[in-house]
Amino acid sequence: MIPLDVVIVPDHLAHFVLERSAVVVIDVLRATTSIAVALHSGARGILPIMTVEEAIRISGNMRRDGESVLLCGEVGGLPPEGFDLGNSPREFVPERVLNRRIMLKTTNGTVALVRSQTARYVLAGALVNLSAVAEFLHSHLESDSLDRILCVCAGREGDFSLEDFFTAGGIVDRLQDLYRSRFDLGDSAVAALEYFQSHRDNPLAVLEQSRHGRVLKGLGLGADLPACAAYDSYPVVPLCGSEGWIEKAEI
């Protein structure tokens, strides 16, 4: 049986050897949702960046090289001055992002993506691409002799986040459907799966109850929540490639 675990916060990744693992990084509110939406809308690639300064520096270099790059992301939920777009999935429409490269500065999702980079596959998972991600994992499990699947909750400033836990449970649920009784579920996967199954009919309520969801509402970004809660609305598989760029995987 293949181990299938949920890592509640990125710090725990230190406990795992990742070389033959597939990692799904989950930051539903909102980085991994926005990444899926942007790729589905035709963006060429997304580079997650840790700091505003680094995002400005790298995008400046790329622009001097003649690249058409968008500077996107948030600090405290809102886009910093000089950025082209924030971190709202509603902004990543084809009219803005088609054929563009995107630098994405986010808080929690970027940390999780960077810590996962030694894995065989690093995917960006969200509710909007839940089934596509599960199907990709399913199709690569045997052909690439993966020895473990990890769903990594980006969390919130190092702490547990309800919406990522719920979504991790959703990936476990989809994988179990595809591959019944093939997985050895860790304790956190058992708990996340149950939480997902209890609330699967109302993902929006989970996002609204979460602390992060309430913060976004307070910032006037409440309209992002239904966009982030819509199952399989952007069926794309964002895959981290060389040099950290996330591109659309062939399914």
Added chain:
Amino acid sequence: MIPLDVVIVPDHLAHFVLERSAVVVIDVLRATTSIAVALHSGARGILPIMTVEEAIRISGNMRRDGESVLLCGEVGGLPPEGFDLGNSPREFVPERVLNRRIMLKTTNGTVALVRSQTARYVLAGALVNLSAVAEFLHSHLESDSLDRILCVCAGREGDFSLEDFFTAGGIVDRLQDLYRSRFDLGDSAVAALEYFQSHRDNPLAVLEQSRHGRVLKGLGLGADLPACAAYDSYPVVPLCGSEGWIEKAEI
């Protein structure tokens, strides 16, 4: 509203200022269960210790001073050579522990207890003393102006553990009963509470499903699970005092 959070693994304690907090450390399998049983059986105090060497050294010093001390605990689930007792709650009967001091070497519970020590109150919580711990917190919440309650899951080697998550949810449940709508629940407290409420009628099944429970069964220690699952069977409040000794609090 007073924040009530569940800390999924002891590492996260670093994110909190604890001076005016009450912390309940939970290591159901088996350290905090054994601590509650030992105090209920008349032990004078328990000192959690990180290493076998330190446990042997300190108990040797105490014996030279004429103290009657028991050396107890486990490495990999079993008592090291030369120890008087292991870490099974079934061993801490009055015939063995009455009026004795106990050095307890355990893996996960000790780490969590040591990391919590700057808190205003540090309690050892388990299923066997769930209501007693909740009642103690309730009675001290206002009189001591506590600004936060944290249930800290000892976890398993830094990772999530199902039985501690369940028990943390049980403490949240009992506190909500006593103090309805007075708490601001963190995301992890919401999830743990739900998990507890779904399984409250069969705590033994939770322990049996958990990874740690399965390991104990494999070591021939399966009879510990029903002992650890028995709600309120040892209604005592283990309270960390000066120099790290855990003693029975007055309720």
